[in-house]
Amino acid sequence: MPAEAGDLTILQQAAERIISRYLLTNGAVRADVVSHATGVHGVGVDIVVVEGSLARRLKVKADPYCGTDSALIADRDLALYRPDAQCFALESVANTQTREPGWTLASEAMDLYYYCLAIAQPAEEVAALLAEPDDILIGELAVATDQLFVIPMSPLSEWFAAHFQEYAPRPVTTDGVPSWYRLVPRGDVAGGLEQGMVRDLGHIFASLRG
Numbered sequence: 624m625p626a627e628a629g630d631l632t633i634l635q636q637a638a639e640r641i642i643s644r645y646l647l648t649n650g651a652v653r654a655d656v657v658s659h660a661t662g663v664h665g666v667g668v669d670i671v672v673v674e675g676s677l678a679r680r681l682k683v684k685a686d687p688y689c690g691t692d693s694a695l696i697a698d699r700d701l702a703l704y705r706p707d708a709q710c711f712a713l714e715s716v717a718n719t720q721t722r723e724p725g726w727t728l729a730s731e732a733m734d735l736y737y738y739c740l741a742i743a744q745p746a747e748e749v750a751a752l753l754a755e756p757d758d759i760l761i762g763e764l765a766v767a768t769d770q771l772f773v774i775p776m777s778p779l780s781e782w783f784a785a786h787f788q789e790y791a792p793r794p795v796t797t798d799g800v801p802s803w804y805r806l807v808p809r810g811d812v813a814g815g816l817e818q819g820m821v822r823d824l825g826h827i828f829a830s831l832r833g
Contacts, residue, residue, distance in 0.1 A: 630702040630746040631685070631797065636753050637764065638685035638738045639669055642771070644757050645827045646672050658683070667730025682732035682776060686712055689739035689768055703742040703749060704767060711737055711772075711812055712795075715787045716803040719794075725802060727783050735774045740828075743767040761831050771824040774812070782815045783807075 635658075643654040651672050658669040669683040688708040690696055695704045714725030723729075742749055744765040752760045783805075790805035813821040 627702060631687075631795075633746050633750050633753065634685045634687055634703050634740060634742070635683070637742070637749055637760075638740050639683050640753070640757060640760060641740070641764075641766075641769075641828060641831070642681075642683055642736055642738060643670055643672075644761060644831055645771075646670070646674075648831060650674060665731030667726040668732045670736070679734065680732045681734050681736050682726060682730045683736045683738060684712070684726075686737065686739050687741050688712070689770060690741040692743075692767065695741075695743050695767060700745045701743055702746050703740075703744070705741065708806060710806040710808050712793075712804045713783055713787070713807055714795075714802055714804050715783075715792065717800070719801045719803060725804070727787075728780055730776055730780070732776050735772075735776050735779060737772040737774060739768075739770040739772075740766065741768045761828075764828075766828045769826050769828045771827050772809075773822045773824060774816070775820055778816050778820055779812070782812070786811075786815065 639656045639658060643656055646654040651674050653673040655671050656669065657664045657671050664671055665680055667682050668680040670681040672679050672681060687703045688705040690704045691707050695701055696706050713727040715727065717723040717725045742765055752763055787805050790807050792803040793806060795802050795804050
């Protein structure tokens with residue numbers, strides 16, 4: 624069962640909260656979730672992080688397709704735990720009617736924080752936890768597996784613009800707006816960019832529980 628649009632919105636919000644908390648516990652002075660302030664901080668910016676005197680704009684992409692437990696995958700109540708695809712889901716067209724470029728091509732963020740996040744809880748339970756403070760959210764969220772990749776946005780956008788047509792389009796609807804994504808094997812992205820540009824920060828969630 625594929626994740627529904629509403630479920631993906633819940634997952635995105637959880638990812639933004641987890642990543643902002645992670646940044647704050649790793650030296651950031653501030654890490655503000657700004658995805659609700661559309662366009663204020665630039666197109667396709669979800670978090671603004673301040674480290675020392677430097678502010679950076681981040682794009683967050685949450686992806687539930689990283690689960691490996693067959694029993695959890697088969698559980699129809701767990702829409703936020705999907706089978707591992709070993710791909711980056713990159714948006715090529717944000718709106719199929721207007722042909723607006725997707726965030727991979729248009730984002731004004733400096734870095735993409737691509738967060739593979741599989742949660743072994745029903746989406747409605749996760750939605751309820753999102754109304755709670757961070758300590759409760761982190762303490763009660765049933766993250767089964769996670770993996771954070773950090774990629775500089777400008778080189779990724781340039782590479783994707785030249786190669787996205789090599790990958791089959793996949794329709795995705797977010798907040799009622801139909802878009803097109805391309806599933807790109809992680810190795811293709813790592814091989815297409817300069818060595819070291821795709822950084823794997825590993826399983827960050829466990830570190831937040833101390």
